[in-house]
Amino acid sequence: MKYIIAIIQPDRLDEVLEKLNEKEIHLVTVSNVMGRGRQKGIAEVYRSHKEAGCLLKKIKLEIAVNETYVQPTIEAICAGGRTGQIGDGKIFVLDLNDCIRIRTGETEGIAIG
């Protein structure tokens, strides 16, 4: 089992979710996050006082999958999230020790889907 974390552009979320749907990956957690990478921020101005604006709004996706779904998930996120510009984000893949469905107590691979 893997735990996939993806940081993407906020305006690519719909596209990414659609691509994940096409690959039958429905279970996903989405959060609003702030961060910075090579893109850097856009400076803001308030009454002529300039804010450096070094953090940008991003979307974080978290998806837990069985091994067979790892590659399709990554492909879907890349397909939906890529604009070709700096700032498209990153995908991190982590090993996942266990997974328990709270309602039934099922564990591991059965619980994950």
Place this chain on the structure above:
Amino acid sequence: MIKKIKPGLIALMIIQMAGMACAQDASAPAMPQISAGDTSWVLTGAALVMLMTPGLAFFYGGLVRRKNILSVLMQCFMILCLVTIQWVLFGYSLAFGPDIKGLIGSLHWAGLSGVGPGVHAVYMPTVPHQAFMIFQAMFAVITPALIIGAFAERMRFLPFCLFTLLWLTLVYCPVAHWVWADRGMLGTFGGIGALDFAGGTVVHINAGMAALASAFVLGRRQGAPAKISPPHNLPFAVLGAGLLWFGWFGFNSASAGSSGQLAASAFVVTHVAAATAGITWSLLDIIFNNRATVLGIITGIVAGLVAITPAAGFVTPMGAIGIGIGAGIVCYIFVSVLKPFFGYDDALDAFGVHGIGGIWGAIATGIWATKMVNAGGANGLLHGNPIQLWIQIKAVLVTIVYSFVVSFFLLRLVNLVCGLRASEESERIGLDLTEHREVGYTLLD
């Protein structure tokens, strides 16, 4: 803390009672008839001006950080309550009561005794005296509320309440008396003849100078100016600016004390000056920051409204355009250039917009005023009467010096008695939680 203050207040009462003995009763017999139209406009105006303080609360509230929004809203609403009670108990009498040597009103009208029924022959003679009193109460409310902009995010609540009451009594009431009261020393009822239609000196310069004094006495917020986060909710500030603009029609137009031509003229120039200053600020933003900003246009609009306030009953719409352009430019320079240069932390630019806008407006009144608009006023510089400009400058200087000096010492006094400034930890956590045990926004449901 209260025990330490009491002797001072008692001493003050004694001084005023002594003054009463030699006071002359200025209220003439109430002969003129009450006009229904005038009365309804002044009462509507009072309600409009009342709404400006909640509007200001949201204007300021949107500009502070999210951890301090409730503290600003709370200060504004507590001022609404506190000032109202002070006003009916003795504030109105000090400001507008029977004159003592042009300096202050006596306490003859304490508790509003003798204020109505009927009219006052000098103050809005076709309107019930009580209507004039409550209209003026709303001005007394918003003036100390304007000062909040300078000391926002770092003043403790109880010392703030104490300062507000002292300031109202020792600064607002005397200055209102000088400029607006029958036989006040600066005004047009037996004073030097300074024109202030709706409060350029009494409200805006007065509050602006107190704001500057409080920025000096309290010092900068931690991390100011570089490490202060941007406004936490600009839409709130825009909403607040909208309410201020709306309420300002009551502020300026109902100051005519009637519902006729003068009220209409004041209404029009108020609107024109606000619009002009909003455009001016946006243009300056485009020139110097490459973009027109939302905070810029609403700041410009408020600056324009401030500047037209003293002039509202005396200038033509073309004069209002001149005043609006000037307001946009001088306030922009103070807020964007001089504040960073001097480094004082006038957190939300109460001095930069109200103090400077008020000074510009009061002086501009001496430039653009014309008797064609208001036969009861005076001609200004552009209409062949340079003396009026000098009279305006004198009133401005007196107000600047008095307000700054007395405010400064009152702040130092309250600081000595009970400590104005929130602790470092409290400032870091935010005043909503530390002063009021509430938060404006929850993270979860």
